[in-house]
Amino acid sequence: QVQLVESGGGLVQAGGSLRLSCAASIYTPDSVCMAWFRQAPGKEREAVATIYRGGISTLYADSVKGRFTLSRDNAKNTVTLQMSKLKPEDAAMYYCAAGPMPCYLSVALYKHWGQGTQVTVSS
Numbered sequence: 001q002v003q004l005v006e007s008g009g010g011l012v013q014a015g016g017s018l019r020l021s022c023a024a025s026i027y028t029p030d031s032v033c034m035a036w037f038r039q040a041p042g043k044e045r046e047a048v049a050t051i052y053r054g055g056i057s058t059l060y061a062d063s064v065k066g067r068f069t070l071s072r073d074n075a076k077n078t079v080t081l082q083m084s085k086l087k088p089e090d091a092a093m094y095y096c097a098a099g100p101m102p103c104y105l106s107v108a109l110y111k112h113w114g115q116g117t118q119v120t121v122s123s
Helices: none
Strands: 005-009 012-014 017-026 033-039 046-052 058-060 070-075 079-083 093-100 117-122
Touching: 005 093, 017 033, 017 058, 017 093, 017 117, 046 070, 046 079, 058 070
Parallel strands: 012 117
Antiparallel strands: 005 017, 017 079, 033 046, 033 093, 046 058, 070 079, 093 117
């Protein structure tokens, strides 16, 4: 069973930056894809970005393209989401997720989830 632990959330002003990290307890074929999702109050969980273990293939939601960067360290079983130019609409609970191929931006594809880390953006 893959366990995911997120860290790095917090309060930031609009236009600022924040870095989220996710550590996976083990690597299995079920964690070939690692991703970040977010969920704001009253809204559905939405994809932010996903990355394949090889690190070559990374997908981003249109809303974060050019502002967020997802990277992966396979030796440490970690993924890092670097968020910049944050907007109030980026505020949400951010969840790390892991799943098997294919690495798409779909909640249904991911089997393992972290507890989430809160990101608050003040305007």
